[in-house]
Amino acid sequence: MIQFRIDEERCIQCGECAEDCPAEVIAMDDFPKIINEDGCYRCQHCLAVCPTGAVSILGRNPDASIALEGNMPDPGRLETLIKGRRSVRRYTGENLDQALIDELLEIAWHAPTGVNNQSVLFTVVRDGEVMDSLREEVMARLAEKQDAGGFPEGFVGQYLSAAVNGWQEEGRDIIFRGAPHLLIASAPKNSPCPVQDTHIALTTFQLMAHARGVGTVWDGIFMMALAVCPDLTAFLGIPADHLIGYAMAFGEPAVEYHRTVQRGPALVNVVRKK
Numbered sequence: 001m002i003q004f005r006i007d008e009e010r011c012i013q014c015g016e017c018a019e020d021c022p023a024e025v026i027a028m029d030d031f032p033k034i035i036n037e038d039g040c041y042r043c044q045h046c047l048a049v050c051p052t053g054a055v056s057i058l059g060r061n062p063d064a065s066i067a068l069e070g071n072m073p074d075p076g077r078l079e080t081l082i083k084g085r086r087s088v089r090r091y092t093g094e095n096l097d098q099a100l101i102d103e104l105l106e107i108a109w110h111a112p113t114g115v116n117n118q119s120v121l122f123t124v125v126r127d128g129e130v131m132d133s134l135r136e137e138v139m140a141r142l143a144e145k146q147d148a149g150g151f152p153e154g155f156v157g158q159y160l161s162a163a164v165n166g167w168q169e170e171g172r173d174i175i176f177r178g179a180p181h182l183l184i185a186s187a188p189k190n191s192p193c194p195v196q197d198t199h200i201a202l203t204t205f206q207l208m209a210h211a212r213g214v215g216t217v218w219d220g221i222f223m224m225a226l227a228v229c230p231d232l233t234a235f236l237g238i239p240a241d242h243l244i245g246y247a248m249a250f251g252e253p254a255v256e257y258h259r260t261v262q263r264g265p266a267l268v269n270v271v272r273k274k
């Protein structure tokens with residue numbers, strides 16, 4: 001049941017909800033009505049687009065939404081956030097406030113998903129002590145693989161060998177960079193867009209994290225570790241039918257950046273009229 005309700009006192013019969021519905025399941029009578037409940041994919045555009053807050057769906061109260069008018073970020077500041085974000089590879093090791101982690105995940109949950117599938121699973125390490133034991137576990141499993149000659153040739157093997165050797169010889173963690181937290185985004189392999197959904201969710205998490213002073217780094221070396229030690233997936237409690245999109249280490253930065261980098265012009269291929 002999608003619980004589509006119209007507050008007739010508020011509805012001005014503008015038809016915006018019907019016009020904007022991507023699934024075309026709303027029609028205008030005197031008031032908007034649902035003509036194909038099964039076709040609704042729960043995007044809530046009807047609730048979001050209504051100028052008077054007359055539409056409720058899925059039991060949501062439109063007055064509980066964040067009003068958009070006058071509330072959008074200044075574009076210049078947003079540009080600074082995008083350009084000022086850096087991969088953070090030095091962390092204080094302090095646990096983040098748990099409420100902050102929850103807030104970041106709740107915001108990242110608003111990232112778009114293909115066909116509004118909303119099936120991205122956030123597997124999160126919320127506590128530095130858990131992270132310490134995961135780090136030990138990953139390093140031990142990798143060392144075992146290395147001893148058994150189980151690393152692939154090429155750069156994956158080189159990175160993983162460097163990770164094991166750095167850990168064993170100097171206690172240096174080049175996999176998680178000493179971060180106290182880890183986020184892994186996965187989604188059912190049979191969902192419409194699991195790769196894209198997980199990446200977009202992590203990107204959204206990352207930007208909001210940096211806006212709140214939390215450092216992040218995409219964790220490609222951990223992805224390599226997962227590839228050579230696939231049993232880690234079950235160890236982490238990630239469902240076997242999930243595709244693991246990517247992992248991101250995060251935490252309180254022990255480094256401060258003072259300016260943006262300067263990347264130079266973007267690579268652009270303009271399609272012209274033939």
Ligand SMILES: Cc1cc2nc3c(=O)[nH]c(=O)nc-3n(C[C@H](O)[C@H](O)[C@H](O)COP(=O)(O)O)c2cc1C
Binds near residue numbers: 218219221222
């Ligand atoms: C998909 C992906 C995987 C990455 N994996 C790692 C990693 O395993 N370790 C690491 O230190 N940085 C990793 N990075 C960070 C990149 O090296 C970094 O984004 C790049 O050098 C640009 O620096 P910036 O993020 O500070 O702008 C990764 C980045 C991406 C996008």
